Amino acid sequence: MPIRNKVIIFPSFSENFYQIIKNISEYSIPLSQKIRKELYSKISYIKKYPRMYQTIKIINQKEIRKIVIKNYVILYSINNNNILNIYQQKSNYINLAKI
Numbered sequence: 001m002p003i004r005n006k007v008i009i010f011p012s013f014s015e016n017f018y019q020i021i022k023n024i025s026e027y028s029i030p031l032s033q034k035i036r037k038e039l040y041s042k043i044s045y046i047k048k049y050p051r052m053y054q055t056i057k058i059i060n061q062k063e064i065r066k067i068v069i070k071n072y073v074i075l076y077s078i079n080n081n082n083i084l085n086i087y088q089q090k091s092n093y094i095n096l097a098k099i
Contacts, residue, residue, distance in 0.1 A: 007047050009083045013074070016086050020072065035070055042067050042074070043083065050078040057094055066093075 017039070025032035045052055046067075056075075057064040064084070067074040073093050075084045087093035 007043055007076075007081050007083060009043075010085060013083050013085045020086065035072075038069050039074070042069065046076060046078075046081070046083070050081065 021032045021036055024035065051065075053065045053067050053076075055063050056066050062077045062079045064075055064077055067076070068089065071089050072086050073089050074086045075093065076082060077084060085096075087096060
C-alpha cells in the first residue's frame with residue numbers, strides 16, 4: 001500500500017527549476033514542456049513512493065535521494081519530504097547539496 005505524503009518544495013529548487021525551464025524554452029519550447037511534465041510526474045511518485053529513487057547520501061540522519069530527468073538531477077529528502085534542489089547532472093551535486 002503506498003504512503004501518501006505532502007511534498008515540500010524548497011524555494012531554491014523552484015528558482016533554479018524556473019530558470020532552467022526558461023533557458024530551455026528559448027531554444028525548444030516542446031523540450032521545456034516535456035521536462036516540466038516529467039518533473040511533475042516524478043514528484044507525484046515521491047508522494048506515493050518516497051523510497052522509489054536511489055539514496056546517494058545520508059546527512060545528519062537524513063536520506064538524500066536523487067531523481068534524474070534528462071541532464072538534471074533533483075535531490076530530495078524522504079525524512080521530511082523536501083525537494084531540495086535541482087542541479088546539472090555534470091555538476092558536483094552531491095557536495096553542493098546543503099541540508
